[in-house]
Amino acid sequence: MEPHLRSTTVAPDIGQRLERSIDALTDDEQKALILDLTGYARFLIQTEAHWLPRGVLPRGFDAPTLALEAIARVLDRRRRDWDPAKEPTLAAYLKSVVKSIFSSELLPAAKRELAEIPTTDDVGGDRTSGIASPDPGPHDMVTLNELKDRLLECFEREEDQLVLLCIFENVTAPAEIAQVTGLDPREIYRIKQKIWRRVVGLRKGE
Amino acid sequence: MPVDRNEHVEFFAQLYEALTSAPKDEVFVREVLVESGVDVDATLGKGMGLFADFKKRRRLQLSRERLERLREAVNRWSGVGEGTLGAIKEQIARALAGDQGQLVYQTYYRKLERVEVADLESLREDAALLEFVVRVEADGSE
Numbered sequence: 001m002e003p004h005l006r007s008t009t010v011a012p013d014i015g016q017r018l019e020r021s022i023d024a025l026t027d028d029e030q031k032a033l034i035l036d037l038t039g040y041a042r043f044l045i046q047t048e049a050h051w052l053p054r055g056v057l058p059r060g061f062d063a064p065t066l067a068l069e070a071i072a073r074v075l076d077r078r079r080r081d082w083d084p085a086k087e088p089t090l091a092a093y094l095k096s097v098v099k100s101i102f103s104s105e106l107l108p109a110a111k112r113e114l115a116e117i118p119t120t121d122d123v124g125g126d127r128t129s130g131i132a133s134p135d136p137g138p139h140d141m142v143t144l145n146e147l148k149d150r151l152l153e154c155f156e157r158e159e160d161q162l163v164l165l166c167i168f169e170n171v172t173a174p175a176e177i178a179q180v181t182g183l184d185p186r187e188i189y190r191i192k193q194k195i196w197r198r199v200v201g202l203r204k205g206e
Numbered sequence: 207m208p209v210d211r212n213e214h215v216e217f218f219a220q221l222y223e224a225l226t227s228a229p230k231d232e233v234f235v236r237e238v239l240v241e242s243g244v245d246v247d248a249t250l251g252k253g254m255g256l257f258a259d260f261k262k263r264r265r266l267q268l269s270r271e272r273l274e275r276l277r278e279a280v281n282r283w284s285g286v287g288e289g290t291l292g293a294i295k296e297q298i299a300r301a302l303a304g305d306q307g308q309l310v311y312q313t314y315y316r317k318l319e320r321v322e323v324a325d326l327e328s329l330r331e332d333a334a335l336l337e338f339v340v341r342v343e344a345d346g347s348e
Binding site for chain 1: 213214215217218219221222223224225226227228229230231232234235236238239242244245246248249250252253254256257259260261264
């Protein structure tokens, strides 16, 4: 998916390298990248801002607008902080921009906005009913290992647990998971879908 | 032990990578987005528009930079005659190739084979310089 850079006679600076990487993207690679970033933004919102009403962040930001904002900032040269040692691919860099806009701009603003909502309406009714709290919930107060254990407990089938264990151990390519578990790649695909939905459900407190 | 929230955020980011690592997972990501009410085609359309604008701006910028390099090379040439013709052709080929590598440079150099001193004398004006670039680019492309 990641474009190759053309060979050059002089080492280009980061800005040039970034522009060349973007320039070399084919239409299909661009589409895959937009879809990946939007999916990533959606996953971030679902797991880290699950308490937001309708999943909409301040200034009307949702998953598509967050992904497009990250792309626009990089293309308009408002962001030029690519560190290829840290983010070896263009996709990884763009995701770091999505994450930075989300966690350093939108999430704090969303928490501030929620704190400013009056808790009661004119007739004394609870205006915040149905809106979950952004404060850490029971699943946020556990260590990473405890969180992994809780996720594992969500699955009864051994096959599901095996795939999740592989992911915890950084065995993520379907072919590698198939080799370790002996499962059919189609089954692995279905289990990954199940894990996504369960993770999102768990973050929502389901 | 105090809970490190950043560790959780990092964990979920890695989990996303793991769940979407295969090209086939694109289908699933699309499905999840549609289920969440995202108009995927409209999002792709807007994103492609951003990339198209970027590529257009970049093409213009690269053309401007190339023309500037070419103008500098021609202006540096004092027009002393045949003796310096090879050197100026080399500079022009470098200006046209920019940082695209040795192969592109050599291609341009070959295209300049038939250029004479009289041709270079006329390149002091922008219009002639542009016409010259168009002619060099077209050479061999028919």
